[in-house]
Amino acid sequence: MLKRQNNSLNRIKQKTYLYAILSSLRKNYNLSLKECELLSNDFIRAYTSDNPDKLIDGQIFYSAVSKDEPSGKPISDCVKIRIKLTIISIDHATLSTTERCRALIYSLPWQALEQNALLTDEDLSFILNISPRTIFRIYKEYKLQKLYIPTRGNYHSFGAGQSHKSETLKLFFQGKLPNEIAFYLHHSLSSIERYIDDFSRVMNGIENNLSIEKLSAVTKLSKNVIRQYFAIYENNKNNDQILGFLRKRAAFSLKKNIFRSKSYAKIKTKRTQI
Numbered sequence: 001m002l003k004r005q006n007n008s009l010n011r012i013k014q015k016t017y018l019y020a021i022l023s024s025l026r027k028n029y030n031l032s033l034k035e036c037e038l039l040s041n042d043f044i045r046a047y048t049s050d051n052p053d054k055l056i057d058g059q060i061f062y063s064a065v066s067k068d069e070p071s072g073k074p075i076s077d078c079v080k081i082r083i084k085l086t087i088i089s090i091d092h093a094t095l096s097t098t099e100r101c102r103a104l105i106y107s108l109p110w111q112a113l114e115q116n117a118l119l120t121d122e123d124l125s126f127i128l129n130i131s132p133r134t135i136f137r138i139y140k141e142y143k144l145q146k147l148y149i150p151t152r153g154n155y156h157s158f159g160a161g162q163s164h165k166s167e168t169l170k171l172f173f174q175g176k177l178p179n180e181i182a183f184y185l186h187h188s189l190s191s192i193e194r195y196i197d198d199f200s201r202v203m204n205g206i207e208n209n210l211s212i213e214k215l216s217a218v219t220k221l222s223k224n225v226i227r228q229y230f231a232i233y234e235n236n237k238n239n240d241q242i243l244g245f246l247r248k249r250a251a252f253s254l255k256k257n258i259f260r261s262k263s264y265a266k267i268k269t270k271r272t273q274i
Contacts, residue, residue, distance in 0.1 A: 042190055058088030062127065064117035071156035081117040087127065091183045101128055103184060105138050109150045110164070111186045118152035146170065166228055168195045173236045200250035202229040203243070 021040040025031050031039070055061070062085050069078040085108055092100045105124055112119045125132050142149055148167060164187050171181045178196065182189040198221060205215040212230070216223045237243070 038190060042188065055084060059084050059086050060127075061085075062123070064112050064119050064123060065152060067113060067116050067118045067155065071152070081115065083112055083115040083117050085111050085127070086186060089183070091179075101130060101134075102138050102141075104128060105135060106142060106147070106149055106184050107186045110167070110184075113150045113155070114164075114187070118150065118155050120152045124151075145174065164191070165195045165198075165225065166232065168192055169199055169229075169232050172196060173232075173239060173242055175242075196246070197249065198225075199229050199232070200246040202226060203233055203246055204250045206230060206233055 021043055022036045025036040025039055026033070061082055063080045063082050065075065066079040066081050087104060087108075092103070095103065105128070108124060108127065109119045119127075121132055121135055124130075124135055139149065147170060148154065164185055167185060168181050168187070171184060172178075176184070178192045179189055181187075182192045185192070198219065201219050202215055202221070205218060210218070212223055212226050215221070215226050219226070221229075
């Protein structure tokens, strides 16, 4: 049964646009599987950003209220933004219907916010074809985990201080892996990895008693981001297991950047030769 499920999953993967890019990179540029995965995710993100009228597998168009519209303003008078939402992903293949619904209730509002729009409870109910009561119950579960969902009501009630960066680290300290975080936040894996690397460098500076000003200069991050990371560090400074991992990760951060640069250099060299 499990073998048949895995075979089915592999066939589905091979039909996706992402797999087509990955296969092309391996065939034409002789890159490793890891290099191809990193680059194909970057290419997909660039393609969808630069082509607002194009959809990829599992996406839909949806009109949502601009994040700049104040709360209390009638919906009919609000500026709407046409956004893309990914409601079916290869990452969903191993999830049950309930698990997939729960994941999308967290993911979809973050997808919208990334495009400067906000979804409401009614939007989620309509898109996912579930009752408002179910959405409210799942909200409560996420709240117990201290995870923030940027719906229109939450965004204007609690302010815009939450970001992919802070939410990434909350999930990471809860034991989620980078690919799982990318799935939940519908953010590129490369960006998730970068946020964790940035935090590990800031953490290293904090533990070496560097000031916020000095850390900002060294890491090229804003003072506001440094303050956010400092607060996250303070809230999790007793989590020895993950902090220990991050200390090791900080040492490898530079090597990873060099690895990525060399990968792009291979492609550039290959294209020059063609």
